[in-house]
Amino acid sequence: MEAKKSIGIIGMGDMGKMYAWRLSAAGWKVNACDMPERFEALVEEFRSRVGHPSCTSYTNRAVLSLYQPNVEILRTGHLVSRVSDYIIYSVEAKNIDAVVKQFGPSTKLGAIVGGQTSCKAPEIAAFERHLPSDVHIVSCHSLHGPKVDPKGQPLVLIKHRATDEAFEFVEMVLSCLNSTHVYLTGEQHDRITADTQAVTHAAFLSMGAAWNANNQFPWETARYIGGIENVKINITLRIYAAKWHVYAGLAILNPDAQKQIKQYAQSVTELYKLMLGGHREELRNRIMAAREAVFHTARPSKQEILLKEDVLNQFSLGELPEQRLKNNHLSLLAMVDCWWKLGIVPYDHMICSTPLFRMWLGITEYLFRNNKLLEEAIDTAIDDNTFRHDDLEFTFAARDWSSRVTLGNFDGYREKFEAIQKYFEPRFPDATKVGNEMIKTILAQTRERET
Template sequence: MGMAWSSALTYPWEHGYYVKGIETVKVNIMLRIYSNKWHVYAGLAILNPSARVQIDQYARSTTEIFKLMLAGDGAGLRERIYKARDQVFGSPDETSEGTKRVPILLSESIFDQFSLGKPRLDNETVDTEEHEGTPTPPSPTQAIPANSHLSLLAMVDCWAHLGIQPFVHLDLAATPVFRMWIGVAEYLFRSPRRLDAAINAALYDVSHRSDDLEFVVAARGWSQCISFGNFDLYRERFERTAEFFHTRFEDATKLGSAMIKAIMESSAEVKVPTK
């Protein structure tokens, strides 16, 4: 997501589309990653054969889902996404390992507190010279356009194709970023209303389509970079993207840490019902 936004010369918290709910978590995850040093992730991605397989499949999932979006293939897209949901999280009418757990992200009211931006007023504009091509931001009286959440659809699709059970990995290695990634995917996929809204947006709402295109290009680019095993190329891509966002790293680190703490505290307060 970071490379997609930087390639579009767009700060996601400025044009009003990525300032609430799931978007807040996605932006904070992105900034948390890029505020670290490039080698923290390069070794994991390039030297781990399993990671290469996952990254390649993620790029494939992203591309194939985007093609279904462009084709307007509603039946094909729904079949693919519902199949991935059922395999990873269980269907809405059955009990699985995922549905027996307390959700990681419990309420949008929790992570709305940690947004880096707010919807703009009608008389506020984006600097067109610095952010050429940035969509006109919604006003407070306008609903923020629905998002396809392509990055999350592709992530769960990738897990399903590779037979990965994310909650097993979460129990073994619950890093903050991984916990938030699983949590935001779970929050989307375990709600039929939110998931159907994302699918409908993917098919019929083009508000985020340019960002989706940038994301597909970025995902494939990272996959190719890692397949080459080239640390210098990885470093260049990572640091160039990090430079674009570096002015907000300090704020993002504070907000991200506070958000993780709030998520952990809210989850600890909820008990799983027993039968």
């Protein structure tokens, strides 16, 4: 560790705090700040708490129980920028330009600056626009949430404007996360995150909106319990338990994401119309063409599927019914249709995949590579009206989310997200607990099958 060098963090939300605790636990001096009105609360938090869940969950508790964080909370980003050798902007993507404009000119001579936003185009543009020319730019993005163990998770590193020495320093600092480093350009990052996250988020956001519109808690009805349904419910609640801007920034500021979310809404709509019209042959031909393009051409069928039903059944928020109820799985059919229409091969970016994407791809693959289950979904779509009203609300929701994203409506996105969030809030603790175990189990199994 280089003597006397310190790390700055501007923005102490959930991810900013996670970085602060972990970097300080690794021995680095951390200078941090947030909004002025949060100064006193942050000072007290870091003064009074010894050890922290983000550190102790996955590391040596006995050691960290004796650990006092070396984090100094400063009043403004000017002070953080002035004294820190490596500064990380951990702020909302929509605010990155304004924040860098305010604090960037105070950056220490020759320092390294990076950001943690989910969309790199506006972040890097802000750095180029507002930072002094002597500053190195090395951006990063941990592809997981603050409550997920970063060990083995993808950590994207972007050497945009930096010497080899500066880049190596960033790698050394972030090595304490024990993540898997992935080296990309800003453009590559935005395309890949769109491919692996944008439509995934749109699907689960739409499920939550549909259940809310029907005044329905899905874990209280037998048709949404067991197997694939467990993943749908747990991930939907996990997304709505997070902060709205985590998803809004990626969706609205990333042009590739906008395009994909729009196509997903179109795929949902077109498939639903085929179901309503009873067009069995046309629906089946379209689904099979998508399956061939995404799964058979892109991934040899002899490979073992990522997930199995016996694993999925372990993680339920309700009691398993005696007999599994049939579902047309419109959300999954539309996902593969969307990938097919856009020419996306989801396996190409597994090294950058988030835990949510791995699970979503896993259950999608489980459906599409199980001939009996896929044929059952098609028959159910045409012959069974049980899910018609749910699918109608899901279609409305997918189109509505797409419209808000296309219009760049952050306020509208937030309003809808937080209204649904409030509806599901009572079950977040249970969903988080079950979801964490599900992620841990499923990721362990998917890694075993990929090695």
